[in-house]
Amino acid sequence: xxxxxxxxxxxxxxxxxxxxxxxxxxxxxxxxxxxxxxxxxxxxxxxxxxxxxxxxxxxxxxxxxxxxxxxxxxxxxxxxxxxxxxxxxxxxxxxxxxxxxxxxxxxxxxxxxxxxxxxxxxxxxxxxxxxxxxxxxxxxxxxxxxxxxxxxxxxxxxxxxxxxxxxxxxxxxxxxxxxxxxxxxxxxxxxxxxxxxxxxxxxxxxxxxxxxxxxxxxxxxxxxxxxxxxxxxxxxxxxxxxxxxxxxxxxxxxxxxxxxxxxxxxxxxxxxxxxxxxxxxxxxxxxxxxxxxxxxxxxxxxxxxxxxxxxxxxxxxxxxxxxxxxxxxxxxxxxxxxxxxxxxxxxxxxxxxxxxxxxxxxxxxxxxxxxxxxxxxxxxxxxxxxxxxxxxxxxxxxxxxxxxxxxxxxxxxxxxxxxxxxxxxxxxxxxxxxxxxxxxxxxxxxxxxxxxxxxxxxxxxxxxxxxxxxxxxxxxxxxxxxxxxxxxxxxxxxxxxxxxxxxxxxxxxxxxxxxxxxxxxxxxxxxxxxxxxxxxxxxxxxxxxxxxxxxxxxxxxxxxxxxxxxxxxxxxxxxxxxxxxxxxxxxxxxxxxxxxxxxxxxxxxxxxxxxxxxxxxxxxxxxxxxxxxxxxxxxxxxxxxxxxxxxxxxxxxxxxxxxxxxxxxxxxxxxxxxxxxxxxxxxxxxxxxxxxxxxxxxxxxxxxxxx
Amino acid sequence: xxxxxxxxxxxxxxxxxxxxxxxxxxxxxxxxxxxxxxxxxxxxxxxxxxxxxxxxxxxxxxxxxxxxxxxxxxxxxxxxxxxxxxxxxxxxxxxxxxxxxxxxxxxxxxxxxxxxxxxxxxxxxxxxxxxxxxxxxxxxxxxxxxxxxxxxxxx
Numbered sequence: 001x002x003x004x005x006x007x008x009x010x011x012x013x014x015x016x017x018x019x020x021x022x023x024x025x026x027x028x029x030x031x032x033x034x035x036x037x038x039x040x041x042x043x044x045x046x047x048x049x050x051x052x053x054x055x056x057x058x059x060x061x062x063x064x065x066x067x068x069x070x071x072x073x074x075x076x077x078x079x080x081x082x083x084x085x086x087x088x089x090x091x092x093x094x095x096x097x098x099x100x101x102x103x104x105x106x107x108x109x110x111x112x113x114x115x116x117x118x119x120x121x122x123x124x125x126x127x128x129x130x131x132x133x134x135x136x137x138x139x140x141x142x143x144x145x146x147x148x149x150x151x152x153x154x155x156x157x158x159x160x161x162x163x164x165x166x167x168x169x170x171x172x173x174x175x176x177x178x179x180x181x182x183x184x185x186x187x188x189x190x191x192x193x194x195x196x197x198x199x200x201x202x203x204x205x206x207x208x209x210x211x212x213x214x215x216x217x218x219x220x221x222x223x224x225x226x227x228x229x230x231x232x233x234x235x236x237x238x239x240x241x242x243x244x245x246x247x248x249x250x251x252x253x254x255x256x257x258x259x260x261x262x263x264x265x266x267x268x269x270x271x272x273x274x275x276x277x278x279x280x281x282x283x284x285x286x287x288x289x290x291x292x293x294x295x296x297x298x299x300x301x302x303x304x305x306x307x308x309x310x311x312x313x314x315x316x317x318x319x320x321x322x323x324x325x326x327x328x329x330x331x332x333x334x335x336x337x338x339x340x341x342x343x344x345x346x347x348x349x350x351x352x353x354x355x356x357x358x359x360x361x362x363x364x365x366x367x368x369x370x371x372x373x374x375x376x377x378x379x380x381x382x383x384x385x386x387x388x389x390x391x392x393x394x395x396x397x398x399x400x401x402x403x404x405x406x407x408x409x410x411x412x413x414x415x416x417x418x419x420x421x422x423x424x425x426x427x428x429x430x431x432x433x434x435x436x437x438x439x440x441x442x443x444x445x446x447x448x449x450x451x452x453x454x455x456x457x458x459x460x461x462x463x464x465x466x467x468x469x470x471x472x473x474x475x476x477x478x479x480x481x482x483x484x485x486x487x488x489x490x491x492x493x494x495x496x497x498x499x500x501x502x503x504x505x506x507x508x509x510x511x512x513x514x515x516x517x518x519x520x521x522x523x524x525x526x527x528x529x530x531x532x533x534x535x536x537x538x539x540x541x542x543x544x545x546x547x548x549x550x551x552x553x554x555x556x557x558x559x560x561x562x563x564x565x566x567x568x569x570x571x572x573x574x575x576x577x578x579x580x581x582x583x584x585x586x587x588x589x590x591x592x593x594x595x596x597x598x599x600x601x602x603x604x605x606x607x608x609x610x611x612x613x614x615x616x617x618x619x620x621x622x623x624x625x626x627x628x629x630x631x632x633x634x635x636x637x638x639x640x641x642x643x644x645x646x647x648x649x650x651x652x653x654x655x656x657x658x659x660x661x662x663x664x665x666x667x668x669x670x671x672x673x674x675x676x677x678x679x680x681x682x683x684x685x686x687x688x689x690x691x692x693x694x695x696x697x698x699x700x701x702x703x704x705x706x707x
Numbered sequence: 708x709x710x711x712x713x714x715x716x717x718x719x720x721x722x723x724x725x726x727x728x729x730x731x732x733x734x735x736x737x738x739x740x741x742x743x744x745x746x747x748x749x750x751x752x753x754x755x756x757x758x759x760x761x762x763x764x765x766x767x768x769x770x771x772x773x774x775x776x777x778x779x780x781x782x783x784x785x786x787x788x789x790x791x792x793x794x795x796x797x798x799x800x801x802x803x804x805x806x807x808x809x810x811x812x813x814x815x816x817x818x819x820x821x822x823x824x825x826x827x828x829x830x831x832x833x834x835x836x837x838x839x840x841x842x843x844x845x846x847x848x849x850x851x852x853x854x855x856x857x858x859x860x861x862x
Binding site: 061062063064189190192193194196197198199200201202203205206208214239258259260327328329330331376377378379380381407409410613617620621622623624625646647648652653654655656658660661 | 708724725728729732735736737739740741742743744745746747748749751752754781782783786790794797798801802803804805806807808809810813831832835836837838839840841842843844845846847848849
């Protein structure tokens with residue numbers, strides 16, 4: 001992805017407010033050419049036939065944006081939800097940054113979508129008042145109609161668009177109070193469910209255009225290696241194979257008229273590789289480089305008091321995490337049609353604008369000559385923030401001068417991914433006579449995703465850390481420090497990014513402290529959160545009171561003070577990320593030395609909930625994803641190559657391992673915060689803390705089943 | 708290349724492909740039935756599940772020649788005469804997130820209910836454990852199978 005794009009977006013989210021509204025209004029004058037469409041802004045069109053179309057500028061990868069974002073606009077518009085049509089925006093200049101990541105879609109679109117709906121509503125009210133020659137104050141919007149109670153008259157939005165479109169767009173519009181919400185906060189069914197259960201939903205891999213070819217690429221298996229030479233004789237014998245050619249320094253494309261022919265053509269392709277500088281790289285060397293980097297001093301992310309000067313008993317521990325792969329169900333793919341002075345793409349992408357800006361220079365075009373259409377995605381989890389697959393598709397289309405779909409196999413996805421960075425965490429605490437820490441230091445040693453991609457890392461701080469490694473407890477002396485290490489292993493943003501690592505280390509360590517002092521881990525945490533404090537961490541203010549509340553509710557719902565069945569054990573953890581507060585209680589048994597998770601109670605404070613059913617999906621799904629990460633997810637490197645290849649040696653959680661997850665959201669009318677990722681970080685430490693309760697064995701390295 | 712006659716979703720379709728081509732790619736590329744998904748190519752994820760003579764099979768690992776003359780049903784056929792009770796249950800329980808694996812999940816569940824109209828939790832787990840979902844929808848899948856069974860299971 002291009003420099004700054006993801007970070008600018010998340011920064012905008014942190015300051016969610018008026019800023020994003022600027023520049024999104026469109027000319028809305030009625031003209032014969034646009035058929036009388038009322039479109040006071042880029043998010044909304046209302047036509048005389050009363051059709052209300054809401055444009056979704058974020059990508060749907062399963063998180064429900066095509067339902068939740070329109071709900072926000074429809075609420076303020078006082079629209080009839082049953083008549084709403086949804087349209088997916090491609091790469092555009094009308095919506096600001098369209099990055100779908102950082103658990104940011106709701107929190108950054110909340111204000112613009114509300115204002116877009118409210119402005120249209122106010123214009124429709126004015127149009128009706130003018131039509132009837134009555135005061136505006138006597139007219140009200142309801143269910144896609146403006147009503148005049150005194151006379152019993154009403155007009156549909158469609159009947160009013162002609163007049164509304166001639167009115168000036170208001171800039172300062174009243175917004176509804178949460179107590180008056182009719183759509184926001186409701187368990188409305190997702191708009192995409194029927195097409196998905198019928199098999200009619202078109203994902204990137206399903207999209208096709210006439211004359212389209214299919215391509216697979218043979219990429220150098222060694223990180224950073226190149227194509228030395230290739231022999232296409234056997235490939236060209238495969239029926240249907242029409243082209244074999246080198247399309248980049250490190251890849252040879254095999255093009256055919258079906259996926260299977262391309263697969264067969266690639267299978268018999270003979271490529272000689274120039275392995276390059278990483279041919280001896282292995283996982284042990286990567287972990288050793290982290291230990292080496294730990295001796296360096298890094299910038300402070302958070303500092304309260306003077307942790308080094310605190311007096312008392314000192315406790316230290318180190319934690320380690322491996323590389324992990326996103327492995328979304330739909331493997332990488334992209335359809336491209338290069339036509340000399342333009343190129344059109346149909347991409348399962350989390351950032352259509354970066355897709356455009358990555359592809360354009362690769363094929364010698366300007367960004368405005370590249371059109372990006374956003375398809376449905378079979379999962380994203382951060383993998384589709386990168387556009388290697390789109391660049392490949394454009395290059396192949398240019399090479400063969402025809403439309404083409406590049407498809408990755410599962411092995412391609414696993415071995416040529418961008419991985420969650422491996423990291424090392426050094427924790428130390430000074431404990432006073434009462435057994436509580438008076439000082440805590442957390443040193444995060446990790447390569448930087450943005451740094452590796454050449455994006456800005458001001459002050460040697462990875463720009464994601466402000467959303468993902470904040471302080472939890474209001475201790476008098478507390479330091480979070482970051483040491484940026486380096487690795488040649490390609491890095492990417494994977495669901496919850498650094499929060500998974502930070503939470504595993506911190507919340508395991510807090511448990512170690514509690515246990516070493518013979519205290520209950522839950523009460524220990526509540527004690528550390530007892531005082532109301534505001535912890536300023538970059539642009540986020542963390543409130544200990546809100547964290548305490550989610551922890552208390554989790555304890556209550558899990559029955560923490562009640563005895564468990566024989567052989568059952570519990571662990572707890574809490575963490576804040578993407579501006580949301582999360583606590584989880586995990587209940588396990590041990591079977592043949594391995595944990596079996598039966599039950600998870602998850603409590604979130606994410607401000608105003610837009611759709612409780614989608615929120616439950618996100619939390620349940622985040623916990624299942626996190627459980628797979630915690631139990632088995634580990635990408636290893638041997639001889640410069642990623643070892644794992646498919647769902648046998650990188651095995652996600654299946655139904656038999658899935659716990660019952662109870663989800664609770666603290667009732668709130670605060671501005672909505674992230675929900676796609678915050679459930680991920682507390683799971684691994686809560687589980688490891690439960691394992692300690694069961695076995696007295698402390699797990700300080702993930703994955704658990706490797707320890 | 709070979710000419711193969713397939714019986715898919717109640718109609719006969721003639722295809723000319725190499726006989727070892729996996730059924731998955733014949734469905735998707737030749738017949739443009741894209742509701743059946745590619746996930747792993749190795750029978751590990753279940754996204755490509757279809758029915759052959761009523762049994763759930765992984766089409767990514769089934770050479771097309773093996774199903775010549777047999778009755779093949781895909782997700783497109785399951786709901787051909789209105790939504791199948793499982794599809795209704797999937798919507799009612801709000802199962803899909805990204806939705807990519809769900810057609811395969813539904814085909815596995817349909818094969819289960821056809822044999823076991825009122826499955827226990829263990830029977831559901833056994834039948835569905837070959838189907839991966841990275842969005843983690845398993846709990847709602849379980850509820851949807853129970854809901855469909857309660858509605859009569861198979862049609």
